[in-house]
Structure formats: structure tokens, C-alpha cells
Amino acid sequence: MNRQHMMWAMQKRCEVLYVQEPEGWGQSIPPRDESVAIPRLDRRSENLAVLRLPKLLASRSVSGAWNQTVSSFKARLIRRYAQKTHATATVAYVWQPELWHYVRALRPTVSVYHLFDLVDYYYQESYKNHPVRAAFEAACREADIVLAGTSAQASYIPRSDVEILPNAVPLDWYNDSAVEPPDLALIPRPRVGYVGSINRKLDLGWLEAISSRPKLHLVLVGPLGELSPEQMKRLGRIRDRPNVHYLGPKPAREVPLYTCHLDVGLLCYRRSTHMEFASPLKLYEYCAARIRIVAAPLTALLQEDQIKTFVTFAEEPESAAQAVEDLAMAGSNTHALEQRRFAEENSWDVRAEKLTQLIIKRLSTR
16 A cells, blocks of 8 residues: 555645556556556546556566557656646656656656565576566666665665655554444454465464464454465464454555554564565554554664664564563553654655655756
């Protein structure tokens, strides 16, 4: 959801066109199963429109003559839209380097590349000749503004002017009036939960250790993502335990209702290069919900000095389970106000304002 939240925050400051790839790059607005036969423009607010493209215009690769032709056509559609808004400047904001051909075809006034996730293609030696690597290097080299989610990610970008713009939280979605969902209300406290996609980035050992403690109720909210057959079997055994409650995926606007009514939130990620350097969205969401947090000691988290007073780090599953149980039984959360202030300092509106100022600064040099 981070792309959509950023675009919604930006539309308070400028006209925004969100281009939806027909086969989806990340999550989409609207859901990816809604297809169109011809390009269509959906206006979502006075300053936000979504350009939906048919499958015929899908970006099927990061190179090749067909892709260049499609990119040029899509760029003409975008320029035509920009002309209707009488825009004096065009800013291209791209998250996936695979779509950098958009920027080349569009020829914007200012180009922005935002590295949100560090994946193997971008840095591993075995992928040095892969077209995605070439696209990543081109985006880092050619963009007017380059952003990274964390300083650890920025270290992989061969530029000295990288700006840090982490994930954030839609603050207005998290408030004291959050109504407890009926399916969650049936689960006894203390509730320990993970809210998000359940996929191979999670350390299932944490879930096993926590669910082995009968005083705790483990709540899992989110879709089942990419898991190996063995991981699926392991997760199935965890879900069979009487104090484990899998509530499935929920609409984005309902997710905060579940988060706000947990006692402890988990950042139970496996130690990998991707997760070590990532900016965990859940950190900001748990803080906005003012619930206690137990986290794996990821590099990017350990670099956040401000969170060390209200995030408990645990190296191993058993130590995590003990930390969770201690916090769950500790009574009221004495760091709730501190967490909320942290969330306020890291809202999507704050991120959008920083990006806006970077763009204005760049425009002033043109």
C-alpha cells in the first residue's frame, strides 16, 4: 500500500496521475483483477486520477523493440493527460527500475527513482548481466532525484546525493475510535499478532515458539503469500494449534481496526539482505496503533535510535516468545504516547512534504 498512500498524500500538493500497469507491478489502484479493453482514466479526487491500461500494453520485459514501442505509446498517453491539466512541469516518480523505460520515453521535467526494496537482481554478482540490473543501474544513474527507504539501502546506490525516505503510516486511519472487529472480539486476550502478508520473509520459528505458550493467543491477519511446500506444511501445523487464529486477508481500510486491538505486534522477519535493509511498514503502523512491539534485530531497525525505548529486540524464537509473554502480561503500555509521536513524525503527509520540497528545489535549478 505504500505507493498508494504516497500518491494520496502528494495529491494534496499537486496533480497526480497514477499509471496502473495491466499485469501489476506491486499492488494496484484499483485491484489488479479489474481489466480494461482500452486505456481508461478514472478520477479519484480533484487532483488524483488513475490511468488504467489494457493487457495489450503490459510491460513484458525491460528491453526489446516491442517494449520500447509500448513505452512510447504510453508516454504519449501520459503527456496528453498532462497537457489537459495545463501542467507547467512534469515529474516522473518510479519505484520499480523495470519501468525506467517509461521515464526515458516521457522526458519529464524532473525524474525520481525511489528504491523501496533491495532485491537480489540489484546487487548480486550472479545477476550482473541481467536486464533488471541494467535497469536499476540506469535509474540510479539517470534520475534527477534518487531516494532510498533506509541508509542501509542507500549504501548500494553509487551516488553521494541519495535522500532517505522510509515507509510511513496513514495516521488518520489509526485513532481511538477504532471499532473492534467481531471476529477479533471473539479471541481472548492477551493477543499477539502479525498483520500483513504471510510469506517466506517471516520467521515461522517465532510463530511456533509464541504459539507454544498457552497464555498467549496468536492472531494472524493477512493473505497467504509465496511460501514453499514445506513452509506451507509448517504453517498448517501452527494454525492447527488451539491458541492460533488465522483471520485471513482484510480490506486495507479495515486493517488498522485489527492492529489497534492487539496487545503486542510482531516484526518476525527472517534475516536476509532484503529484510535486513528494508524499512518495515509494520513498525509505523504498530506505533500509530500504540501497541507493544517485539522485533528481529534487523540492520535498518537497529539504526533507528528513536525506537529503542519502545521496541524490544529478540535474536531467537524462544527469546522472542519470552519477550512477548513478558510484555503481554505487563499491564498498560507506558510508551503509548511516545509511539504515537513517532508515528506522527513518520506519516505519509510528512513524507510527501519532504518529496515536494526536493522536487521544488530541483525545479529551481532548471
